[in-house]
Amino acid sequence: MRKLFRERCKCCHSGYTLMLVICQCVGCNASRVEEGTPLTLVASGDTGGWIVPCGCTSNQSGGLLRRGGYLQQLRGEGVVLYVDVGGAASGTSEYDRLKIEAILRGEAEMGVEAHNIGAAEANLGADFLRETALKLGVPLLTCNVRDSRGDLLGERIRVIAAGGRKIALIGVLSDRQPVPELQIDSPRKAILEALDESAADFDSLVVLAYLPEDELIELAANLPEADLIIGGPTGQSLSPRRKGPTLVASATNKGKFLAALTAPASAAIRWQGEIVEMTDRFNDDPRQQTNLTEFYQTLAERDLTPSQTSFALSLPVEIPENFRIAGTASCRDCHADDCDTWDRSRHAHAWESLTQTGSQVDAYCQQCHATGFGFPGGFESAHRSPMHAGVGCESCHGPSHGHVQDSRIRTTYSGHARHRCTSCHDRENSPEFVVAEYWAEVRHGGREDE
Secondary structure, three states: OEEEEEEEOOOOOOOEEEEEEEOOOOOOHHHOOOOOOOEEEEEEOOOOOOOOOOOOOOOOOOOHHHHHHHHHHHHOOOEEEEEEOOOOOOOOOHHHHHHHHHHHHHHHHOOEEEEEOOHHHHHOOHHHHHHHHHHHOOOEEOOOEEOOOOOEOOEOOEEEEEOOEEEEEEEEEOOOOOOOOOEEOOHHHHHHHHHHHOOOOEOEEEEEEEEOHHHHHHHHHOOOOOOEEEEEOOOOOEEEEEEOOEEEEEOOOOOOEEEEEEEOOOOOOOOEEEEEEOOOOOOOOHHHHHHHHHHHHHHHHHOOOHHHOOOOOOOOOOOOOOOOOOOHHHHOOOOHHHHHHHHOOHHHHHHHHHHOOOHHHOHHHHHHHEOOOOOOOOOOOOOOOHHHEOOOHHHHHOOOHHHHHOOOOOOOOOOOHHHHHHHOOOOOOOOOOOHHHHHHHHOOOOOOOO
16 A cells, blocks of 8 residues: 655655655555456546537537446456546536536546546636535535645645555646636645645645646656646547556547556556447446436526526627627518428428427527527527527528618628538538538529528
């Protein structure tokens, strides 16, 4: 077992340095490993509000439902510890706060051992974060994020006993991106101080580090005390690799990939592992499906408007009087043939595709499946403006109140409707989308691009 003690520097004999040693005492029961009991540590990170794949295209990865199913599968094979590196939220709006509550509730259901405070969590503020974690029973972890009083927002170090071994967990956040009203200490310094002041015994030190790739690799290269460092956000997940004695990996990108690190059933822990993509090969966890259903029910009850979400549009202070959504019904008198063409398209049934899953209450989906989300006179919520539920004429042509009043006034996006496609059909939602091919399916009107 590892033990912590302080010793004077052997080079200059001044000051103290932290020493880590392996206890090989035969009678040390805590270091014994049950025969044939492997240990797997699974880390998620950068969920970014991605509770479930939106379903706009096939083969999307991620989601709490598959994450829960994957963990259930692993727990049938051995001892599993589940942790999160941070970055669970997607913003700070009321909508985002409801969403991170659902994510943390889901993690609690999965038996999360520790949730490191990432940038998204820190931006939500100390009070909200503490109250939510306490309410849901999620252990927050950080040794370098402090509130305005200088108090840490989570546990400094957390030691978990599993499979006859003790795993020490420490969490840090990058100090290069200041967060209002919070103090963020140097990650490496904070880790060493936490180890120096801790009396805990452990067999392996695991650091959850919410750091960009360059900082993550730098930390791993300069922290040989750590056996394993798991990071994010790094843009793309990093397969496990060694920097000296330390194994470093990263799970990121909306929680679509998890880091799965294993320690064989032997006294000496030497982590190895892989990055696992959460595809549909993993069964959905029924408990996480219930959690998702409850989240949708909460959204339905709250009936949030665009201004209560992180998707609210930043409109100019002064906008033209006619810059308003008129509604698809106002187009039919003059554009009956075009509307008939539209009625036969899949766009005309965009809202119904949401109701099949219950996601019509989710603002993330409403942005593209409703008309004029957040625009003056446009979609406000499922109950406040049902007439704008669905993809209508102004989803592509823009606010057209002025055109309805005077046909000589062109629609807002006149001549550019074709280029509006990728505002919704982006790489995430339509990875195989090609404008030229899909345009033929919806083309109408007298001009090539309208």
